[in-house]
Amino acid sequence: MTTAAVFGSGSWGTAFAAILADAGCTVRLQGRRQELVDRINRDRVNADYLPELSLPDGIRATTDPAEAADGADLVVLAIPSQTLRDNLATWADVLPGDAPVVSLMKGIELGTGLRMSEVISEAGHVEPDRVAVVSGPNLAREIAAKQPAASVVACADIGTAEVVAQACAAPYFRPYTQTDVVGTEIGGAVKNVVALAAGMAEGLGFGDNTKSTIITRGLAETARLSEALGADPATLMGLAGVGDLIATCMSPLSRNHSFGLNLGRGMSVAEVVAVTKQTAEGVKSCHSVLELALRNEVDMPLATGVTAVVEQGVHPRQVAEALMGRPRKHERQ
Numbered sequence: 001m002t003t004a005a006v007f008g009s010g011s012w013g014t015a016f017a018a019i020l021a022d023a024g025c026t027v028r029l030q031g032r033r034q035e036l037v038d039r040i041n042r043d044r045v046n047a048d049y050l051p052e053l054s055l056p057d058g059i060r061a062t063t064d065p066a067e068a069a070d071g072a073d074l075v076v077l078a079i080p081s082q083t084l085r086d087n088l089a090t091w092a093d094v095l096p097g098d099a100p101v102v103s104l105m106k107g108i109e110l111g112t113g114l115r116m117s118e119v120i121s122e123a124g125h126v127e128p129d130r131v132a133v134v135s136g137p138n139l140a141r142e143i144a145a146k147q148p149a150a151s152v153v154a155c156a157d158i159g160t161a162e163v164v165a166q167a168c169a170a171p172y173f174r175p176y177t178q179t180d181v182v183g184t185e186i187g188g189a190v191k192n193v194v195a196l197a198a199g200m201a202e203g204l205g206f207g208d209n210t211k212s213t214i215i216t217r218g219l220a221e222t223a224r225l226s227e228a229l230g231a232d233p234a235t236l237m238g239l240a241g242v243g244d245l246i247a248t249c250m251s252p253l254s255r256n257h258s259f260g261l262n263l264g265r266g267m268s269v270a271e272v273v274a275v276t277k278q279t280a281e282g283v284k285s286c287h288s289v290l291e292l293a294l295r296n297e298v299d300m301p302l303a304t305g306v307t308a309v310v311e312q313g314v315h316p317r318q319v320a321e322a323l324m325g326r327p328r329k330h331e332r333q
């Protein structure tokens with residue numbers, strides 16, 4: 001039987017721990033707060049993040065990273081992207097030397113422009129062949145309700161991807177394997193930025209034509225960036241690309257979508273941050289995505305507009321007008 005250690009007991013860490021347990025793994029769920037961990041072990045529920053999910057018996061929570069990682073065959077990381085490097089500085093020593101390490105995170109590191117798998121290799125001292133990424137249309141609350149969904153497990157080493165896929169294949173969760181780690185991670189990070197734009201459009205009172213335009217042109221700029229970084233364009237046509245983009249841009253459950261919605265309705269970034277309890281990765285990753293785009297000479301007008309709203313306080317309506325006023329061009333450019 002596989003023993004899995006999940007670091008991060010927020011919405012996705014908790015929902016993924018339940019997937020692993022339902023797939024037959026023994027799971028140790030690491031959380032920061034003793035009080036939350038005690039409640040998870042006592043009440044079999046993570047009341048702060050997923051109160052509607054009854055946690056399977058195979059999950060035991062702990063605050064101790066060493067206890068979580070001890071003897072694990074699989075390590076899963078589910079924390080905010082911008083905190084990963086600092087956390088790995090303390091966790092690297094306790095990570096098993098031979099287990100696959102899985103990133104559930106959808107962000108790009110500020111300052112370095114590194115993808116989460118690259119941060120894991122660098123700061124966690126894990127060889128790239130052992131680092132896998134799970135990404136797809138996987139809104140935690142729908143997964144927690146055991147609604148059917150699929151995802152992608154990407155790893156440079158297909159054997160490792162298969163081991164991870166085997167460990168997380170549950171009746172309601174269908175993992176597909178991939179070797180295109182770059183495309184899988186860029187798809188996951190950029191869709192959060194595009195979802196902010198879709199939310200803003202909704203907040204401005206625009207309907208489905210506008211949102212569909214944002215999704216489609218958002219996909220085009222995501223594909224341009226991924227290709228420039230060496231990804232396979234086909235990956236963006238799959239679950240970690242268009243699949244996740246649709247779910248996140250359309251769903252009221254998406255935190256990035258909701259964040260954008262509030263901005264479109266006229267709230268300031270500080271006001272939205274104050275009412276947002278969970279991680280909306282696009283708010284920080286828009287900056288790192290744009291830096292990656294500039295470095296690789298890729299045109300990303302939506303990401304540029306989102307960054308102007310988030311960082312310079314430009315009104316979303318102004319961004320919408322600027323986007324619509326650009327010179328016309330061929331659809332494939």
Ligand SMILES: NC(=O)C1=CN([C@@H]2O[C@H](COP(=O)(O)OP(=O)(O)OC[C@H]3O[C@@H](n4cnc5c(N)ncnc54)[C@H](O)[C@@H]3O)[C@@H](O)[C@H]2O)C=CC1
Pocket residue numbers: 008009010011012013031032049078079080081083087104105106107138139140141277278279281
């Ligand atoms: N919630 C979802 O539906 C999905 C989320 N993701 C990705 O998973 C990652 C984690 O997201 P969620 O679990 O949803 O976020 P969340 O906000 O629900 O939970 C974040 C967790 O990280 C912990 N945390 C916060 N700051 C920390 C720090 N400095 N050091 C260590 N731990 C810290 C929190 O205590 C909490 O347990 C993100 O990259 C997100 O994009 C991916 C797929 C689905």
Ligand SMILES: O=C(CO)COP(=O)(O)O
Pocket residue numbers: 106136137138139140192195244247248253254255256257279280281
């Ligand atoms: O990544 C997600 C769904 O696949 C979750 O999106 P949010 O972080 O916007 O809630």
